[in-house]
Every structure is written in C-alpha cells, then in structure tokens.
Amino acid sequence: MNPVSTQSQTRDLEGKVAVITGGTKGIGRASARKLAARGANVVVNYFRSRSAADETVAELRQYGVEALAVRGNIGNKDFHEKLFDQVAQAFGHVDILISNAALGLFANIMDVDQRAWDLSLHTNAEALLFCAQKAVPIMPPGGKIVALSSLGANRYIPGYAAIGISKAAIETLTRYLAFELAPKSINVNTVSGGFVDTDALKSFPNYEDMLREVVKRTPFGRVGNSDEIADVVVFLCTDAARWITGQIVVVDGGYSLT
Numbered sequence: 170m171n172p173v174s175t176q177s178q179t180r181d182l183e184g185k186v187a188v189i190t191g192g193t194k195g196i197g198r199a200s201a202r203k204l205a206a207r208g209a210n211v212v213v214n215y216f217r218s219r220s221a222a223d224e225t226v227a228e229l230r231q232y233g234v235e236a237l238a239v240r241g242n243i244g245n246k247d248f249h250e251k252l253f254d255q256v257a258q259a260f261g262h263v264d265i266l267i268s269n270a271a272l273g274l275f276a277n278i279m280d281v282d283q284r285a286w287d288l289s290l291h292t293n294a295e296a297l298l299f300c301a302q303k304a305v306p307i308m309p310p311g312g313k314i315v316a317l318s319s320l321g322a323n324r325y326i327p328g329y330a331a332i333g334i335s336k337a338a339i340e341t342l343t344r345y346l347a348f349e350l351a352p353k354s355i356n357v358n359t360v361s362g363g364f365v366d367t368d369a370l371k372s373f374p375n376y377e378d379m380l381r382e383v384v385k386r387t388p389f390g391r392v393g394n395s396d397e398i399a400d401v402v403v404f405l406c407t408d409a410a411r412w413i414t415g416q417i418v419v420v421d422g423g424y425s426l427t
C-alpha cells in the first residue's frame with residue numbers, strides 16, 4: 170500500500186500512542202500500518218526478526234508518525250515492565266494496547282507437556298494480563314485494549330490443544346478486564362480470527378490440507394487476509410467502538426457458521 174494514498178483518510182488517531190505486541194508481521198503489522206495511517210504513533214514489539222522490525226518501523230514513519238520497535242519475549246514476565254518503561258519514556262502514556270503476539274507447540278491433548286503448556290499460556294494469555302497491568306497506569310480515559318484469539322478457543326482444531334486453551338483464557342480475561350476497567354473508561358475486546366494465511370498458519374503441521382478445507386467451508390470460498398482482521402482490530406481501537414466492551418468479535422468470513 171502506498172502511504173501517500175492514505176494521507177487523505179481521516180487522521181482521527183493523531184497524537185494517540187499504540188503498543189502492538191508482535192507488531193512486525195501478519196495481523197499485527199497490518200494493524201500497525203492502519204493505526205499509523207490514522208495518525209497514531211506506534212510501538213511494535215517483536216522477538217526474533219530484527220529485519221522485519223526495521224522494515225516495519227521504516228514503513229510506519231512514512232505516515233508521518235513516530236514509530237519504535239522494542240525487542241523482547243512477551244512470554245517473559247520480566248519483559249513487560251521493560252516494554253512499558255520504554256513506552257512511558259518515549260511518549261509518557263499509551264492509549265491503545267493490542268495484545269497480538271502468539272506462540273505455541275502443536276500436540277494432541279495427551280501429549281501436551283509442561284513446555285508446550287507454559288509456552289502457550291505465557292506467550293498468549295499471561296501476556297495480555299500482565300501487559301494490561303503495566304499499560305493501564307499510563308492509559309488515559311478512552312483507552313482501548315484489544316486482544317487476538319482464534320476459533321480454537323471454543324472449537325476443536327487437531328493439534329491445537331495448548332494454544333486453544335490459552336486463547337480461551339484470553340477470551341475470559343477479556344470479560345474480567347472489561348468489567349473492571351470500565352470505571353476507568355477503558356474498553357477491552359478481543360477479535361477472534363478465522364484462518365488467515367500468515368507465517369503463523371504456515372507453521373500448522375497439515376497446512377496444505379487445512380487450507381483446502383478452510384476454502385471449502387468458508388461461504389466466501391477463500392481464506393482471509395491480515396487486513397480483514399486488522400480492520401476490525403483498528404475499529405475497536407477507535408472512539409466509534411466506545412460502547413463495545415468485553416466482547417469476542419468473530420471475523421472469519423462465515424467459516425464458523427457450519
């Protein structure tokens with residue numbers, strides 16, 4: 170997308186500060202791009218790929234906003250404080266937290282060992298809880314927290330047990346956070362995405378078969394893309410979504426209807 174072509178679109182998020190965990194690829198990067206296009210300054214967290222982080226920051230700055238990449242494992246509890254210290258130092262506050270990064274090991278339920286359990290629960294569910302705890306003290310009224318879940322939170326996906334359980338925890342956390350942060354005028358919601366063809370999906374052991382099955386079962390006859398999830402994520406970060414909280418918004422092209 171040419172950043173110049175978006176200059177005419179609304180800059181309703183001008184001056185806002187957004188933190189996106191896993192903001193350098195896939196859905197996180199698409200969300201970062203859309204927030205920057207609307208004028209938000211963006212902090213993207215990542216863990217392994219420095220080149221993707223550098224590219225993302227360069228791309229975001231083309232929208233005339235400030236952008237920063239912070240490397241660190243979001244599954245590591247010591248990192249959350251460091252991340253939000255850096256955000257506070259750079260911007261003084263945070264208006265939007267998108268808890269997006271995810272990791273997991275594929276295994277059927279009887280083979281889920283401590284490592285697989287810990288990896289999913291720490292990276293996916295605990296990160297939402299502890300990042301929210303660090304973000305909220307520097308989040309003014311009108312703040313927005315959005316997490317990413319998947320259909321595996323409440324449906325069976327082969328090999329997805331530990332990840333699905335961590336996503337179910339995210340969905341329950343969403344409701345508790347929403348209720349308890351409403352007095353601070355902070356909205357908390359989750360987008361539950363259907364299958365999207367990103368690096369994460371390619372890591373599924375039966376990727377090709379799964380893709381075929383998804384296309385067959387989706388009424389639109391295709392798999393979704395990162396922009397289609399990010400559009401809803403970003404909507405939930407705007408004032409237009411101020412009366413939505415504690416919700417799990419399914420964005421799957423109708424896949425889960427059957």
Ligand SMILES: NC(=O)c1ccc[n+]([C@@H]2O[C@H](COP(=O)([O-])OP(=O)(O)OC[C@H]3O[C@@H](n4cnc5c(N)ncnc54)[C@H](OP(=O)(O)O)[C@@H]3O)[C@@H](O)[C@H]2O)c1
Pocket residue numbers: 190191192193194195196197214215216217218219221241242243244268269270271272292317318319320361362363364365366367368369370
């Ligand atoms: N793709 C789908 O079909 C799908 C469907 C439903 C929901 N979702 C959810 O949407 C979210 C994004 O998925 P995606 O498909 O866009 O993923 P992706 O393309 O694989 O990107 C993942 C991002 O997270 C970062 N990351 C991974 N582990 C991290 C860690 N421990 N600490 C910090 N950053 C980390 C990655 O950076 P590095 O590589 O540099 O570490 C990258 O920026 C996830 O929560 C996923 O469960 C995805």
